[in-house]
Amino acid sequence: MIDGIQVIxxxxxxxxxxxxxxxxxxxxxxxxxxxxxxxxxxxxNIFHPDGTTGNDLTARFVAQHPARFIGFAYVSPLMPERMxxxxxRAIDSLRFAAIKLYPPYTPWPLNxxxxxxxxxxxxxxxxxxxxxTGSEPQSLPRLVGEIAPRYPxxxxxxxxxGNTPAERDQAIAAAxxxxxxxxxxxxxxxTPGVIEQLVNEAGAERVLYGSDQPLMDPRSQLGxxxxxxxxxxxxxxxxxxNARRLLRLTG
Amino acid sequence: xxxxxxxxxxxVFDANVRVGDxxxxxxxxxxxAALLAEMDRYGVERAVIYHALxxxxxxxxxxxxxxxxxxxxxRLVPQWSALPTAASLAQLQALHDQRRISSVRLHDTRVAGxxxxxxxxxxxxxxxxxxxxxxxxxxxGADADELVMTLQDHPDLVSVLVGAHYTHHxxxxxxxARLPNTHLELSxxxxxxxxxxxxxxxxxxxxxxxxxxxxxxxxxxxxxxHHTDLSQEELALVCAGNLERILGPxxxxxxGRVAP
Numbered sequence: 353m354i355d356g357i358q359v360i361x362x363x364x365x366x367x368x369x370x371x372x373x374x375x376x377x378x379x380x381x382x383x384x385x386x387x388x389x390x391x392x393x394x395x396x397n398i399f400h401p402d403g404t405t406g407n408d409l410t411a412r413f414v415a416q417h418p419a420r421f422i423g424f425a426y427v428s429p430l431m432p433e434r435m436x437x438x439x440x441r442a443i444d445s446l447r448f449a450a451i452k453l454y455p456p457y458t459p460w461p462l463n464x465x466x467x468x469x470x471x472x473x474x475x476x477x478x479x480x481x482x483x484x485t486g487s488e489p490q491s492l493p494r495l496v497g498e499i500a501p502r503y504p505x506x507x508x509x510x511x512x513x514g515n516t517p518a519e520r521d522q523a524i525a526a527a528x529x530x531x532x533x534x535x536x537x538x539x540x541x542x543t544p545g546v547i548e549q550l551v552n553e554a555g556a557e558r559v560l561y562g563s564d565q566p567l568m569d570p571r572s573q574l575g576x577x578x579x580x581x582x583x584x585x586x587x588x589x590x591x592x593x594n595a596r597r598l599l600r601l602t603g
Numbered sequence: 604x605x606x607x608x609x610x611x612x613x614x615v616f617d618a619n620v621r622v623g624d625x626x627x628x629x630x631x632x633x634x635x636a637a638l639l640a641e642m643d644r645y646g647v648e649r650a651v652i653y654h655a656l657x658x659x660x661x662x663x664x665x666x667x668x669x670x671x672x673x674x675x676x677x678r679l680v681p682q683w684s685a686l687p688t689a690a691s692l693a694q695l696q697a698l699h700d701q702r703r704i705s706s707v708r709l710h711d712t713r714v715a716g717x718x719x720x721x722x723x724x725x726x727x728x729x730x731x732x733x734x735x736x737x738x739x740x741x742x743x744g745a746d747a748d749e750l751v752m753t754l755q756d757h758p759d760l761v762s763v764l765v766g767a768h769y770t771h772h773x774x775x776x777x778x779x780a781r782l783p784n785t786h787l788e789l790s791x792x793x794x795x796x797x798x799x800x801x802x803x804x805x806x807x808x809x810x811x812x813x814x815x816x817x818x819x820x821x822x823x824x825x826x827x828x829h830h831t832d833l834s835q836e837e838l839a840l841v842c843a844g845n846l847e848r849i850l851g852p853x854x855x856x857x858x859g860r861v862a863p
Contacts, residue, residue: 354605373769388605389604540769542819542820543818569796572793572827573823575824578606579609579820579821579823587607
């Protein structure tokens, strides 16, 4: 909690990536969250194309601290026959709140046909979909701008807001053109003025705090928001209000 | 306790600030006054600065471009860049004779076409060690094996490894263990909980705050450091005290000393 705002980290991982120091130890994550004032973190496991393996790991992780972690479903068009049944299981049985997609693990740009069943599912359910965006040809933010108007009941959250300056401009343009497109802030590129740019050009109501924990510490990424030259009202929207609205959280 | 506003509660001395334009990336601060205003915005009292041209094109010419950024108020401390060439060494020697060197920076050795190996760098490193001048080395442009091989031949030389990223995670502990006079600058080091873990394992005196402005904003890592388990004393060391110690007696002489 920061100044009465319930802080929600919209971008977190389940799984170990030892080479990069990414360890999904709940105690380590909760310690960092508590020290920074982060109340809840959204988490997903992107390492298993079948969806089921990673989603079960996510469910077990969330179950250890259900008040602190929110599970998101992961599926991949690499195993297309599994996508819709697994999404239904993850949302209806595991009670996950949204969908995570990671185009760099596939050969398909995110506006191509193999992804469409997922978007239709999200649109029918009114779910949020967080997609990795960046400079990879599969993940260009302008592609989100192409799909968003076709699925108006889904909300598309661009992880990393495109990451680098040229792709960030694409991400902002997609958010400006589509009311169901959002910008998530985690990035190892902590360019001066980046949060100010997102807020000034897309609006604070379209920006979401995320950290990429435990790949990165939620505190350094939180520092981007807290030390940005924006209003306190904008910080409140970014840190929690927008996420609560997108995920329809009441507690 | 976290708040929507943040100011550092200890003095801050930034170990890693780049000034001037890259050829494809104009700097956001166009002059000294703008940089000082940016530092004031985040509560940074002093900064070690080097010029962008030294990184990309020429240490010798870039060092000359650092002069207009300096003045007698000593908030901006010059860091001179070097290559192991005769021209670069001659420039360093002249600056040293004027007592204007408190640290030296090397850049991406592989881009420079010269590996960071003893046969190429011993002469420069031996001179720095003899003058008790610490050296900054960016990790993104370095080879970990070459770092250990070359620096361990100069065990008294104080060094600061700059810009470690999570992709360097597996290198950081062995480097700090093998090179006891090496410090870690923290501008990009974000693996979860690692600042506290490294402070526990190696001591907070091995860690140094730097922002690597203008690549990265000054505020986020400062905020992070202020929300760790570091004690007030450890925080003061990481944010300024360690850098003051590393720069040592040469700092007092070099800071604020402008070109004659």
